[in-house]
Amino acid sequence: MIHGLFSCLRTKAAKTAAVFTVAAVLLTSFGAAFALAAAPSITILPIDNAKFLAGQKFDFLVEVHDAASPAIAVTVNGVAADRYFGKAATAKLDGSLGTYRIDDVAFPDSGKMEVTVKAATAVGQEARTVRYEVAANNRKQAKNVILFIGDGMSLQARQMARILSKGLTEGKYNGLLEMDKMSNLAIITTSGYDSLVTDSANSASAYATGHKSVVNAMGVYADSSKNPLDDPKVENIVELVKRTRGMATGIVSTANITDATPAAMVAHTRRRSEQNFIAQTMLDAAHRPDVILGGGSRHFLPMSVPGSKRTDGRNLVDEFTQAGYSFSATKSGLLATPSAATKMLGLYHLDNMNVYIDREMLKTPEVLGGFTDQPTLMDMTKKAIDVLSRNPNGFFLMVEGASIDKQLHTLDWQRATYDTIEMDKAIGIAKQFAKQNGDTLIIVVADHAHGASITGTYHELDGKTGREAVRIYADSTWPTYADADKDGFPDDPQPDVALAVHFANHPDYYEDYHFKLKPTVPAIMANGKAVANPKTSGEFQPGNIPTVDPSEVHAADDIILTAQGPGAEYFTGIMDNTEVFFGMVRALGIDGKRSLK
Ligand SMILES: [Zn+2]
Incomplete structure (x- = not known):
């Protein structure tokens, strides 16, 4: 959320500066022509x-x-x-x-x-x-496509989840993640058409439409007008599968459901921050998903409701209900969805849903802010598949593990990793469905990377602390994450021997190498500059990115995609991010020329 605002400001400033610099250099050295x-x-x-x-x-x-x-x-x-x-x-x-x-x-x-x-x-x-x-349009191979997007889930983020969830014995992993155990693997490049480093709107838009876009945009090419709603559109996968085949569609996320990744499956706007617009555009028949589950009720409830971000009196929850959607605001409500339901709206938090560690383990009241009955990503994925699979024409479902990114932005790799594990378990549910139904392509991909890397391990068992307690090379003895109840999540995110994770692109901050019981931000804005959060402690780490941004930022590193099921063979080698769209429509055999109406 914060990073969206800052990247928006940053992009505008950088663009203006770049244009003037380039023009000046060219005019002086090479002449006007x-x-x-x-x-x-x-x-x-x-x-x-x-x-x-x-x-x-x-x-x-x-x-x-x-x-x-x-x-x-x-x-x-x-x-x-x-x-x-x-x-x-x-x-x-x-x-x-x-x-x-x-x-x-x-x-x-x-x-x-x-x-x-x-x-x-x-x-x-x-x-x-x-x-x-x-x-070309292709022969149909798959009836359904389930696209999992681990927001910001770099290769290293996946590996952190594998280490914490499965562990190693004498160098060999004790097991693999669900997302590791898939038949096909490709490396995906992530740039938009405006810049090397993408944001989540731009990159999800590439998956949804097969077309690149620019930072903060989805489902459009960016024209030069200021209006964020008049840019030329490209049809997205939700619109295509509804228009040509009458398939069911769904979006599930742990973020605001109007946040960049889920929104890009549906909406067309130059500015991802237009979340009230995005919420109401979800009602448009051309791209109204049958299943919408996540956080962000603040963009659906009228301005009279405390916490609402709307600037009008529209109650979109009522409007969806009138359109035949069964609505839930809690996990119990979700699980009680009538078994005949074919349309479902679930909003489980005013803002982004809490992360796994806070929601399922610590349950600190002030962190949950009253939202004490939120479903897991597994609950939402299971219910979404139940409901969508009632459509005989098949379904497209996008499931986002959104807070992997959000927690890496705050350098909280432990919370990010538990959310990666949570998404992996949701992938397990999808694989179970595919096993029983056979005709489902499952894709697991990130949208961009973060500059988080595994240095070794960390322990203070010999009295060393801080950077001297980071164990490198032969000193990086095995981490001791334990999982007594075998739920796949380590019982304690801070065992005797933990991972040591460092970041490549961060603001000034204090590093203490410890899991934080309450979510915290590494840096704050003071007098227009990002400075280390004075409420935190540890060794001072001088930032290495411009002081306009108080968070760790996205990396341009390539990411990996794994896939299984009919059509998965498309994904191999190094591929542009727009190819994820073409892999999906190829597997479904979508004929873009066909229209049901
Ligand atoms: Zn991000």
């Missing part, structure tokens, strides 16, 4: 090298930034674009911004597309060409 070439005045959206599913809907937009006339000529494979798409274009000149737009179009056939734009600009006649690939 080169500077203009480096920043083409014609923007074509979707961008160069975009890939589509045949029949997948999108909005087509050309912007000419120093246009001299409203006349913009656009061809698709040599045919005038309006004739090619069979729809009239809207062309406008607003000051020096010329636009050419055709909404809700598609490429009907697979193959290579070449789009050329010609326009008169301040420097004369300019032209630009982009190339697209359109993927």
Whole structure:
């Protein structure tokens, strides 16, 4: 949540700075012509090298930034674009911004597309060409797809969960996680089209649409207007499977259900912070999920309710109920969902749900803030599958372990790891369903990494403390996490010998190498700068990222994907994040040209 706000501010500032610097350098060293070439005045959206599913809907937009006339000529494979798409274009000149737009179009056939734009600009006649690939529709292999997204779940985050949950004996793991035991594995690259490091909106959008986007955006390409709701859209998987096959769809998360990852499965906006808009857009028939479970009732309840973040009197819980949804606000309510229900809304916290350690183990009243009956991710996943699998046309379900990311942002790798284990157990439930039903593709992936790395182990058994007690190489004797009740979660997150985890990209903070009984933040903002949280103690760690951000930040490191079931063979080698979408629609054999209505 906080990091979304800061990354938004950071991106805007960085972009402005970068533009001025680059322009200045180019103008002084190479002259004006080169500077203009480096920043083409014609923007074509979707961008160069975009890939589509045949029949997948999108909005087509050309912007000419120093246009001299409203006349913009656009061809698709040599045919005038309006004739090619069979729809009239809207062309406008607003000051020096010329636009050419055709909404809700598609490429009907697979193959290579070449789009050329010609326009008169301040420097004369300019032209630009982009190339697209359109993927063919495929034979159906899977009836259902379940996509697990461990937010921020780097390879190392997965390994921390394996070490804590399973342990090692003489160097060999005593067991593997559910997400480890899958037939296929691929390395996924995560960048958006604007920057090396992605956020969760942008990366989840790549999974949902097959198209890259920019930081803070989902289901859209970013145009130059300020309006966060007018950017050209691309059809997402929830819309596709509903439109073409009438499949059931569901989103489950431990975060606000309007937070970036679940929202990107459904919504279209340039700004992920528009969570009230995202909540109400979930009611739109085109992408209304049948199952919506998570936190964040503050965006659904009218402003008159204490804790609500809405700025109007709409009660979306009532609106969903009127649309036939059974609603629950507690775990008991979820478990009591009528067995015939086919639509379900569950909101178990005003804000993000509490993390596993706080919700299931410590149960500190002030941390839970009155939400003492929240379901686990396993409970939500099980119920979601029960309800969605009643649709004979199959289902698409996205399940997010959201707080892996949120806890790594606060350098709390222990809380992050328990939430990774929790997601792994939810994956086990999905695998059990797939075992009984056979026709389900299960994908487990992160959306981006964090710079957390396992240095060795940590203990104070010989009286050493702090960095001197970090055990490296031969001193890194086996950690002693115990799991007496065999539930997969270590009984104590702070055993005699614990893991030693260090972070690559962090603000100033104090490191004490101990699990914290209450969630805490490593740094706070003071006079506009991130400084180490004065309420914490330990060895001072000078930050190595700009002082505009008080949290640990995302890493650009590649992540891994594991998959099993029909269609899983698609996932192999090194793949772009947009390929997750193509792997899913390929497995389902979605024909983008088909429409039920
Ligand atoms: Zn994050």
